[in-house]
Amino acid sequence: MFVFNFKEFECPFNCFAEIIKGKWRTGIILSLSGSPKRFSELKKELAGVSSKVLADNLRALENGGLISRTVFPTVPPAVEYSLTEQGQELSGIMDSINNWAGIFLNKGEAVTYTE
Amino acid sequence: MFVFNFKEFECPFNCFAEIIKGKWRTGIILSLSGSPKRFSELKKELAGVSSKVLADNLRALENGGLISRTVFPTVPPAVEYSLTEQGQELSGIMDSINNWAGIFLNKGEAVTYTE
DNA sequence: CGGTATCCTTGATGATACTG
DNA sequence: CAGTATCATCAAGGATACCG
DSSP states (O other), rough: OOOGGGGGSSSSSHHHHHHTTTTHHHHHHHHHHSEEHHHHHHHHTTTTTHHHHHHHHHHHHHHSSSEEEEEEEEEEEEEEEEHHHHHHHHHHHHHHHHHHHHHHHHHHOOOOOOO | OOOOOOOGGHHHHHHHHHHHHHTHHHHHHHHHHOOOOHHHHHHHHTTOOHHHHHEEEEEEHOOOOOOOOEEEEEEOOOOEEEOHHHHHHHHHHHHHHHHHHHHTTTTOOOOOOOO
């Protein structure tokens, strides 16, 4: 699998777009902003994601320095994912986004589309 | 073509993800945040986009209330796209994103934008 | 438990041609 | 000028099977 290096972008916004790209990465960041989680916990929380796709995206975010992966050498193995410092800053940005979109959605109720 | 209604999302972040979805919508918003632009100007600025894809995305953003489309009944026809009030608020959010990503790209050091 | 390895589907994008 | 109509392409995502 090809993992793009986020840091190779010239344009900051293209970099951001790559980071949150696809159907699952935003959910991963949001979930980990609550607390560190194990692979199976993430898979349960992100209802519908397959192991392959979840692993692919976790690898991309880890490679980009936004999350970190800690292996506990127990039997059976336990792996914990958490946000790095940069990942936590990103989750702050996502809070702003969440606020804006929340307001946007409420304004939407005032709009009447008569069809 | 199917145009999703942004306002139908429950989750604000999914709503935002849908709004900026794909390769071109962020560029459209950023371009229009500078000044209103005509179809051909946008196409020139977003190097590589096809008429079809540009039109599809403009339609989606217009439908979502983020940009507005004004037709001047001249010959040949002139059409101007601009941000709505909600679109301008979104571009403010995108500025925050741009700042964060700029810092991220410089590995955590403060970025100074001297203009 | 936490993944990989394959194969397949699907939808966004791109190329090209055409039009009021 | 500002699109629409078709068709082709390609990578993200999903299904399933398997493994240390």
